Amino acid sequence: MDYFLQQTLNALSIGGEYALLALGLAIVFSVMGLVNFAHGELITLGGYAMYFTLLFAGPPVALLIPVCILGAMLAAVAFDKVAFRPVRNAPPTTGLLTAFGVSIIIQNILVIFVATRARPVPTPDWMRGNFMVGELSIPVLQVLEFAVTCLALAGLLLLLNRTVVGLAMRAAAKDFVAVRMVGIKANRVIMTAFAVSGVLAGIAAVFIISRRGAVDPFMGFIPLLKAFVACVLGGFGSLLGALVGGIVLGCVEVFLQVVLPPDIAGYRDAFVFLLVGLVLVLKPEGLVGKRAELGDKEE
Amino acid sequence: MTTILEVRSAVVRYGAITAVRNVDLSVDRGEIVAVLGPNGAGKTTLVSAIAGILPLTQGSMHFDGQDITRLGIEEIVRRGMSLTPEGRRVFADLTVRENLVLGGSSQTDRALFEQDMQRMFEMFPILHERSKSPAKTLSGGEQQMLAIARSLMSRPRLLLLDEPSLGLAPRIVDQIFRLIDELRRDGLTILVVEQNAAEALAFADRAYVLNVGEVVYAGTSAEVAASDDLAEHYLGGQLS
Numbered sequence: 001m002d003y004f005l006q007q008t009l010n011a012l013s014i015g016g017e018y019a020l021l022a023l024g025l026a027i028v029f030s031v032m033g034l035v036n037f038a039h040g041e042l043i044t045l046g047g048y049a050m051y052f053t054l055l056f057a058g059p060p061v062a063l064l065i066p067v068c069i070l071g072a073m074l075a076a077v078a079f080d081k082v083a084f085r086p087v088r089n090a091p092p093t094t095g096l097l098t099a100f101g102v103s104i105i106i107q108n109i110l111v112i113f114v115a116t117r118a119r120p121v122p123t124p125d126w127m128r129g130n131f132m133v134g135e136l137s138i139p140v141l142q143v144l145e146f147a148v149t150c151l152a153l154a155g156l157l158l159l160l161n162r163t164v165v166g167l168a169m170r171a172a173a174k175d176f177v178a179v180r181m182v183g184i185k186a187n188r189v190i191m192t193a194f195a196v197s198g199v200l201a202g203i204a205a206v207f208i209i210s211r212r213g214a215v216d217p218f219m220g221f222i223p224l225l226k227a228f229v230a231c232v233l234g235g236f237g238s239l240l241g242a243l244v245g246g247i248v249l250g251c252v253e254v255f256l257q258v259v260l261p262p263d264i265a266g267y268r269d270a271f272v273f274l275l276v277g278l279v280l281v282l283k284p285e286g287l288v289g290k291r292a293e294l295g296d297k298e299e
Numbered sequence: 300m301t302t303i304l305e306v307r308s309a310v311v312r313y314g315a316i317t318a319v320r321n322v323d324l325s326v327d328r329g330e331i332v333a334v335l336g337p338n339g340a341g342k343t344t345l346v347s348a349i350a351g352i353l354p355l356t357q358g359s360m361h362f363d364g365q366d367i368t369r370l371g372i373e374e375i376v377r378r379g380m381s382l383t384p385e386g387r388r389v390f391a392d393l394t395v396r397e398n399l400v401l402g403g404s405s406q407t408d409r410a411l412f413e414q415d416m417q418r419m420f421e422m423f424p425i426l427h428e429r430s431k432s433p434a435k436t437l438s439g440g441e442q443q444m445l446a447i448a449r450s451l452m453s454r455p456r457l458l459l460l461d462e463p464s465l466g467l468a469p470r471i472v473d474q475i476f477r478l479i480d481e482l483r484r485d486g487l488t489i490l491v492v493e494q495n496a497a498e499a500l501a502f503a504d505r506a507y508v509l510n511v512g513e514v515v516y517a518g519t520s521a522e523v524a525a526s527d528d529l530a531e532h533y534l535g536g537q538l539s
Contacts (some may be wrong), residue, residue, distance in 0.1 A: 079399070164400065164401065164404045167390075167393060167397050167400060167401055168401060170390070170392060170393060170406070171390035171393055171401060174390070174391060174392065175388055175390070177352060177372070177388075178384065178388040178390065179388075179390075180371070180372040180373050180402070181350070181372055181376065181381075181382055181384060181388075181406060182376065182401050182402050182404060182405070182449060182450075182452075182453060183372075183373050183376035183377050183381075183405035183453055184373065184401065184404055184405075185373045185533075186373070215343075244533075
């Protein structure tokens with residue numbers, strides 16, 4: 001029972017992390033049709049923001065958490081302003097290539113000016129401990145991760161349903177020009193989408209880094225890959241799809257980790273991708289995706 | 300009467316195709332002006348360019364005496380010109396109320412915003428009834444009303460209506476045109492693009508007839524309606 005509960009919690013916290021990342025990717029995609037392959041670098045930059053703050057300003061370590069989230073958000077907004085805005089009206093492939101370009105540039109700046117090797121970033125002590133519920137010892141980090149994911153989701157829902165810019169983002173997913181026709185600035189909608197994706201990536205980054213205890217220039221790649229897989233799994237362009245895809249991906253990974261015999265556990269990701277392939281063959285629109293999310297523009 | 304919109308020598312090109320050639324058009328305050336013509340005459344292109352959706356290749360546009368030739372859609376809406384586009388383009392997944400909220404998003408005064416919302420619900424009781432339903436669940440006529448109400452939420456001084464009767468049942472078309480007439484009585488200036496020439500001429504003050512991107516005739520509605528030549532060549536035959 002203990003073991004089962006432990007693994008469930010594990011799945012939920014990993015799934016939550018993937019969901020946060022996938023949502024960030026999906027929100028930018030739904031608004032401007034761009035798969036931001038530099039999304040992983042938001043995590044990296046949030047991490048390095050923590051590292052540099054600690055280096056130059058010192059403790060307390062708990063203050064690094066808002067620094068990471070803010071850093072990732074500012075990085076996302078900067079990506080939009082510097083890199084994506086100039087190519088906004090170009091064909092989609094240009095945006096895609098720009099995203100790869102941003103990713104490569106950020107990685108190499110960090111390699112050249114900081115270091116190729118990982119740099120340590122400490123986690124606040126209270127996040128690393130366990131707490132007891134009856135007989136069970138539960139890691140604070142995992143519970144916190146799941147709870148924060150839920151909070152972030154609630155915040156996102158409020159934004160999308162209760163604010164003008166949130167409504168505009170939902171409307172823009174289908175017909176951006178019509179949104180501009182009511183006088184809402186395209187720049188504002190897109191910047192908000194990037195800022196939201198940055199905040200979500202920053203939150204995920206706090207947890208990713210507290211697990212690894214260090215930052216390095218290429219740390220964003222695997223999380224990006226997971227987010228992309230989660231989006232594909234759930235249905236690209238759909239926010240619900242990103243959420244479901246993230247949670248499902250987390251659960252499947254933990255499940256495979258548990259059931260696979262130790263000598264083939266190393267191939268876990270291969271099994272995961274096999275599953276994604278199956279989903280794509282059997283239900284190409286994703287688990288909860290509707291073709292309408294993307295293709296049904298009003299004539 | 301003072302001129303509210305003045306378009307001079309407008310040319311719009313898409314790549315190699317010239318959709319609008321050298322069009323001069325003006326609208327006076329308080330008028331209803333119709334832009335008529337057959338399918339593909341460049342009517343929608345012209346009105347899209349006026350609204351700032353498409354750039355003018357050549358020519359100039361002045362709204363209320365100010366040059367708006369190079370302004371984007373968002374800025375033009377904020378200056379008081381609003382387009383109800385062809386095909387309505389309501390925000391399908393959003394509720395009726397949310398559509399109107401976005402329509403009024405340029406309004407910074409909260410009290411005026413609520414007042415406008417109330418006014419729309421009085422003008423279109425059906426929208427009040429369906430205020431919590433997603434816009435995609437509305438009928439075509441209801442969506443057209445929502446699209447017009449959404450445009451009105453930004454308090455335009457000039458309303459551009461692109462094919463408001465397209466794809467609607469005759470009974471609904473009458474209703475929409477009666478509404479347009481009411482709006483004029485409230486002091487709104489309207490530029491309306493229509494394929495349905497007979498209906499449009501019945502309430503417009505003046506009309507421009509477009510064919511292959513050029514103005515082939517401009518005059519009062521009575522003059523246009525009286526011309527058998529225009530009717531036969533550009534306006535689908537019968538006008539009255």
